[in-house]
Amino acid sequence: MVQFTTQLVHGVGVQDNGTGAVNPPIYNSSTYAFRSVDEAPRWDYARSGNPTREFLERQIAQLEHGFQGFAFSSGLAAIHAALSIFSPGDRIAVGANIYGGTYSQLHEYFDRWGLIVNPVDTQDLSAVARTLQLSGTKAVYVETLTNPLLQVNDIAALAGLAHRYGAILIVDNTFVTPYLQQPLDLGADIVLHSATKYLAGHSDVIAGLAVARNESLAHRLFFAQNRLGGVLAPNECDAVRRGMQTLALRMDRQQANAQTIAQYLLAHPLVSAVHYPGSTGQGLANLKSKGLSGAGGVLSFEVEQGIDPSVVVDNLHVFRLAVSLGAVESLAELPCRMTHFEIPREERLKLGISDELIRLAIGIEDVRDLLGDLEQAFAVAAQRQTAGVARAS
Numbered sequence: 001m002v003q004f005t006t007q008l009v010h011g012v013g014v015q016d017n018g019t020g021a022v023n024p025p026i027y028n029s030s031t032y033a034f035r036s037v038d039e040a041p042r043w044d045y046a047r048s049g050n051p052t053r054e055f056l057e058r059q060i061a062q063l064e065h066g067f068q069g070f071a072f073s074s075g076l077a078a079i080h081a082a083l084s085i086f087s088p089g090d091r092i093a094v095g096a097n098i099y100g101g102t103y104s105q106l107h108e109y110f111d112r113w114g115l116i117v118n119p120v121d122t123q124d125l126s127a128v129a130r131t132l133q134l135s136g137t138k139a140v141y142v143e144t145l146t147n148p149l150l151q152v153n154d155i156a157a158l159a160g161l162a163h164r165y166g167a168i169l170i171v172d173n174t175f176v177t178p179y180l181q182q183p184l185d186l187g188a189d190i191v192l193h194s195a196t197k198y199l200a201g202h203s204d205v206i207a208g209l210a211v212a213r214n215e216s217l218a219h220r221l222f223f224a225q226n227r228l229g230g231v232l233a234p235n236e237c238d239a240v241r242r243g244m245q246t247l248a249l250r251m252d253r254q255q256a257n258a259q260t261i262a263q264y265l266l267a268h269p270l271v272s273a274v275h276y277p278g279s280t281g282q283g284l285a286n287l288k289s290k291g292l293s294g295a296g297g298v299l300s301f302e303v304e305q306g307i308d309p310s311v312v313v314d315n316l317h318v319f320r321l322a323v324s325l326g327a328v329e330s331l332a333e334l335p336c337r338m339t340h341f342e343i344p345r346e347e348r349l350k351l352g353i354s355d356e357l358i359r360l361a362i363g364i365e366d367v368r369d370l371l372g373d374l375e376q377a378f379a380v381a382a383q384r385q386t387a388g389v390a391r392a393s
C-alpha cells in the first residue's frame, strides 16, 4: 500500500467511464438510468450515493484506516448522523470541553430528543469510568485535542475504558486530521471531521465526514446519512478532495509556524499563559505517548490582567478576525465572545476558558509577518492600557 501523503494525492479510484481524466469527474446528476427494471445501476439516486462523493468517502476511509466513510453537508450534519444511531433514553459521556456547535446540538436538540448527555472531564479517566457505570451509557464522545485549551485526550485509554463497559468511542478528529493521528488505530469506533477546517483547508467549503470502524456501524451511519439526507453535494466533494491533496504540506507549515509563535508568546511580557501542546519538550513527549505525531496549527493564550484582549484581536491586520481554523490564512478570535458564547459564563470559566483567552488558528504565511502583526497589536493594547491608567489617576 502506498504511503499516507501519496494517498492524499491519489485516493482510491472510482470508475469514471474510462476517460483517463487525472481528476475524478464531478457528476452533476441527481438520478441514474436503469438499463431495465431488473438491472439497477451502481448508483441510482444521488442522495444514496454518487461517484464524486464515493471517491471522497473511500479516500477518508483509507486515510483513517476505517471500514467505510461518509460525506455530509457540514461537520454538524456528520455529528447529527453519528449521534442519531442511538435511541432516546441512551446515555452518552461527552468531553466537557467540546466545540460550541456540538455542545448546542447536544444540549438544545439531542436533550429534547431524549438522549441523556453527561459532560465529563476526559482528562480524568476515573471520572469517565464513573459515567460509564451509569445505566444505559452507550458511547463516549471526545475531540482529539480540546478546544480552545488544546488538552490532549488519550484515545487508546478512552477506547479501552469505553469497550470495557460495552460502549463505543466517537472521536471528533477535526483539529489534528489523520495526518497527525488515526484514532481508529487506537481503538476508536467512529471518527468525525468538520472537513471545513484542515481537510478542505481553504475556507471555501462547509463539509463533514464520518468514518466507521466496522460494517455494523457503517450500516447505521449509512442509514442516518441516507434518511436524514444531509449529504455533501458533488461540487463540494470535489473541493474537499482537492484541498486534501495538500493537507500534509499545509499542516507541516502550519505546525512550524505555530511552534515559532508559541515560543514568541511564551516569552512575551503581556502574555500570562500559552496553551499549545507542541511548545515544550514535555508537551511533545506527552503528545507522542498519546499517539499524536504533532500538535497541529491551533493555539490559544491569555493576556495579562488589564490588557484588553479585544483590543489585541481588533488591531491584527495579517490575522483575520474570524471563527474557524485549519485554512491557509491565519485567523484570530476571542472564544468568550465568538466561538464559546453558547456556554454559560460560569460554566465556561470552570472549563478554564477565561475572558482573557485568545485563540489563533495559524496559516501558511511567512511567520515573520505573523510575528510582526502580533507585536504591533500588543503595542496598541499596551498603549491603551497605559492611557486608561493615566485617565483613571
Ligand SMILES: *Cc1c(COP(=O)(O)O)cnc(C)c1O
Pocket: 074, 075, 076, 077, 099, 101, 102, 143, 147, 172, 174, 175, 193, 194, 195, 196, 197, 206, 207, 208
Ligand atoms: C467546526 C467544527 C465542527 C462543526 O463543523 P461545521 O463544518 O462547521 O458544521 C465540529 N467540530 C469541531 C472540532 C469543529 O472545529
